[in-house]
Amino acid sequence: MSSYAIDLEAQRREVQYPNGIPVNFSKKLDLLFPAELPADALDPLLSAELDLVGLLADIMRTDSGTAVGEVIEVLFKRPRLPKQFLAAIRETYALLLDEDQYEQFIAARPSIGDYVRLSTALIRVYGVDLGKLFGSAGSSAPDGATSSPTSSGTTDSTPGASGFAQDSPASSDSAG
Template sequence: MSYVIDLDAERREVQYPDGIPVKFNGDQYIFPAELPADALDPILSEDLDLVGLLGEVIDSTDGDAGVAEVIAALFRRPSLPRKFLAAIRATYAILLGEQHTQFLEKRPSIGDYVRLTTGLTRVYGVELGKLFRLGASSESDSPTSSPTSPDSTGSTPAESGSVPASPDSSESDG
């Protein structure tokens, strides 16, 4: 039988069968090979309400928000920075499990969290803005229309940062 969606197909565990190793302050931490869905719960919590904050900023500026509008919205929510930091710590507690206490003992800085989150985002292949998107922008629900472009092309590199192979210009035949 052929499956349209095969959740048993090759996953990141094949590339990182023992998890994703991360070096920090001389110690190694192992993150799960696949991002657990519940790891995003603290960031997406109703208590933190980041989605509400973004909606407020976008509504107040007709979608043309700048730094000043974001800062103004943050000042209207003075407890947000502490809640956000707590959500980040809770997310890392989920990801690190028993290793989390040892990780916190190393006193990670805000920059450490930013670099680690950026690196893990690349490895996991997750962008929060795209995470909950239902479909590509070129798709249509109309029965009479067709996509303007495919969702992916054969020229897309398999790994982030890699470049598709192409012949050198000096290798031309004539």
């Protein structure tokens, strides 16, 4: 028997829903989504044609006074975006569900609210942080040289180990 340093199969079995994520969509329709989010399921949302990263960048650059105003301003510049976005969502669901379930799902004529509620719930279960997915590519990259300490010595005011707090008599004296 082999011993593995990393056993991804064991980790997959340990997910909360090892046989898939059951969803009661309606009285007539139960769906089963994969236990783990396949990486390619996000491809439609991350496509160059949809350009959600560019959309978010445009929203960040607008000078509108409100978030709603910013979104509306950007949408007017991209009138095909709502239809493209809905198509990308549908394509994502087609990747997540088997063909029969997807056909039943579409035949149930889900509303925009259904897509929002179901997507939000799946994002929570899958543990996907879309903010990190759509974050600025350069935001986590270092811009310059690695920083170095200003002094090679230590001081008494620096705690010796993480998690240790120093006593602060001034703050405890002011409690009265």
